[in-house]
Amino acid sequence: MRLNLISKLAIATSLVLLSTMALYAYLNFRSLQGLLLQEAISEADRISETILRATHNQMLRDDRPLFYKTIEEMGSQQGVERIRLINKTGRIIFSTDGAETGTLLQKDAKVCSVCHGGAHLLLTASSKHRSRRFFRAGGGELLGITNAIYNEESCYTASCHFHPESFKVLGILDVVVPLDRMYSVLDAYRNRSIALTLLVLTLTALCITLLTQKLVNRPVRELLEHTQMLSRGELDGLVHSFANDEMGELAESFNAMTLNLKRAREDLEGWGRDLEEMVQQRTYEVTQMQAQLIRSEKLASLGELVAGIAHEINNPLTGILVFSSLIQSNQKLDETLKNDIETVIRETKRCAGIVKGLLEFARCSTPQKELHCLNEISEAALTLIQHQILFQDITIIREYDEGLPLLLIDANQIEQVLVNMFVNAGHAMLGEGVLHIATGADPDQRQAYIAIHDNGCGIPQENLTKIFDPFFSTKANKGTGLGLSVSYGIVQEHGGHIDVVSEVGVGTSFTVTLPLPEQAATSPAHTSRQASLEESSSPPCA
Template sequence: MRLNLISKLALASGLVLLCTIALFAYLNLRSLKGLLLQEAIAEADRVSETIIRTTHNQMLRDDRPLFYKTIQELGAQQGVERIRLINKTGRIIFSTDDAEIGTVLSKYSEVCGVCHGGPQLLLTASSMHRSRRFFAPSGEEFLGITNAIYNEESCYTASCHFHPEKLKVLGVLDVVVPLDRMHSLIVAYRDRMLFLTLLLITLTSISLTFFTQKLVNRPVRELLKHTHMLSRGELDGSVPSFANDELGELADSFNAMTLNLKKAREELEGWGRDLEQMVQQRTLEVTRMQAQLIRSEKLASLGELVAGIAHEINNPLTGIMVFSSLIQSAPTLDPALKRDIETVLRETKRCAEIVKGLLEFARCAPPQKAPCSLNEISDAALELVRHQILFQDVTIVRQYAGRLPALHLDSNQIEQVLVNMFVNAGHAMMGEGMLIVVTGLDQKTATAFVKITDNGCGIPEANLDKIFDPFFSTKSSKGTGLGLSVSYGIVQEHGGRIEVESQEGVGTTFTVLLPMHPAPSASLPAPDDAGAESSAPA
């Protein structure tokens, strides 16, 4: 069974108090018993002296009947058990107990042993040495005191006496008193001490319990509760302030420790969140860089391969086109073969265009940068495509940022990039829809951007990572799959990047991001529609 703090303190204090009071009561009772015994001896001695002085004249006159009567009356008083008179030979010549009269006592008896018990006869002795304690057969305790009757001058000069002068002691007066009153007082005092002890222990225990509960147990419970909260990780609680003592200082220390732990945990959580965000950001950057590196390596390898293949194919294609043209213009050509020759020329020209695109992809010439306006480049690209049949039913919306700073770009290459993206958007919308072109600045990353948004068929999520790969195309019969690859290489040469967002069935947004390195001069003026939203069918 587990005892709480109050029970332990009360039990320990009660035991200490009980032992202390018990020792005090024992010593006090012992001292009181000695004092009462001395008082009883003194009282018995006074009774003996009173008897001797009262009966002195009667003994001088040898008036024995009156002398015996006086002793009988004094012995009948309360508090006197027995009085007897013993002569010098040890004979009891008178006693309040008639059965003892005439009995001779030995000099070694308790009464006579006071004076005769030693090697020499004692003529005088103190009251303590003249007293004795003994128990009756009934178990009652008595106190006896002997008092010598000396042969004074008035005794041996009296006419009635025959005692010689050289006789010093005529006899002994023995008075026996009961000690029941002394025992009654001791028992009463013991009971009173026991009651006071129990009362004192009870009051002390109650007081200790109350003050311990208020001053010790309650603060300790609060501290223990707060410790359990800390062990569970709950750092929002606090210990209430106590008195200005050690427990109060301990409570303040607990509160300060809790506050420091809370701050430390918040800092650790903040560091954890920041670290997690940094890890995620770095992971994305590393993934993007790895993807760019892989794509760049793939493009470089393919470029070398394509350049060799294109050069090897270009010469035979040239010969085919020359001889096909000669055959077509020959007057001796069978009219039935003319259509076949036209098909050969058409497909040869198509192959030539593919070879041209392969050479452009392989060359990836370094950009010839000069200060130019991104808005003007976008307008020039739109002018090239807006009159095509593909854009006849497409609404073009321009949302240009006003007064963009001049950028160091190769305007022809960037225009080629935008044309490729506009054409891809037109194919995705199947010649009908809305094309939104947005330009602007991102001050945080110091980049200028062009967003091209269409509401076409969108790109499946599985193809988003492949659209910049060479020869990848979602068009089954048209295109070479080199347009976005060439565009990607051009933007990368400018130190930028291309981002794409698409949802199948909703539309696609391509964002061309270019580093903002403005020309030494001020910003170039925007076109008339810059900074305003324009919408018109192509």
């Protein structure tokens, strides 16, 4: 369903206002909750102080029945859940809940943690630190506050008491009050805030609708009608002037555009009289373009011809190689000619390799991209080369990222890149060493990578800038120098790049970086796995 301009503005403004008011209400609600909780703590503390002051003389006279009766009367009033008197050993000597009287509390109990919670005994604490919040068994939150009964001078000098002067605290008075009233106030405040927010949103949306209808929607509708007239070719009408604001400037611009279109149409009518001359000029330009197209087709045909010639070279090379092999296997061949025949075979194979490399380098085929697992492609490439003689004494260490997402790549081309790099690493290690392969992803850069490190001879610094150049090779008489060039072109076609770090005598590291697809997960679970050369299980991908 299509929303008009008024609805969009009303909805957008309402959402902004709703977010602002919701944030304000939340902060205000938290502040009010803190104030009410502090007030509840103060109220409970006042009750505790009142009890201590009211029973002071009773405690001096050791009038326990009257003292306990006073506590029971204070505990029966509204807003008090429970009052307990605990001696310094942790035993409840009296409680308005008779089932608790005589119970011994441990030092790790919540009521005891105020004084015994730290490394040293705490004799004094603020009302906030003497309070605790917990829930009753039947539901409902309670607030408890403890107040120490100190051994004052009037206590240890009284004739009826036996507490020595060295005792600092004689016991604890624990007052527990319910927080139902606080939550009732918070619920009422929340309901009022919601109602007020809805009222403000309704009034704001109504005002925005009325103002937008008058100031924006009506002028826009008139401009739309004028635009429709222009599309029908009616260039005589003008837009009525609006207020002196942006809408008025837009109306004036429409009127100016209408006049310009009218003049342009008159110019076109004048150009029609010179149509024949313009057609002749256009015909000449088309002829020139056709000639250019013909030249382009000739160049394309020449490129195909060159490719065909390269393919045709393979035919005589194949014949030379076959017959040379037959001659070499002939028992009647003179021993003095065997070295020459071997040279012919070797050089023919080298020519065939050069032609093949030229074809691969010049083909520039478009990658057939599909979602593939980079770990599986690496395993497929290793399967092709790890059983060769070159890799018999090379230890292969795999460290694959099991959470690596699937990549949109051409699996065959990427496998060709990895085979080239694995073989180059094998040659650099002279068939003995450690080949370390690791994969991973960088969600922030939207990239996945595979790093290939060998501990071979390394590449001199002056050659690092040349290794991707066609026909450049550091292997004497062992390659065409096109492997890394082809690999670099393939990776570039995939939107990635290749980085290389090398040190002579230490080893070489190649890092192939490929872009992650848009739908790939941004935070996969990164774990690593190491496997030896004999492992053949396919690594998982996300």
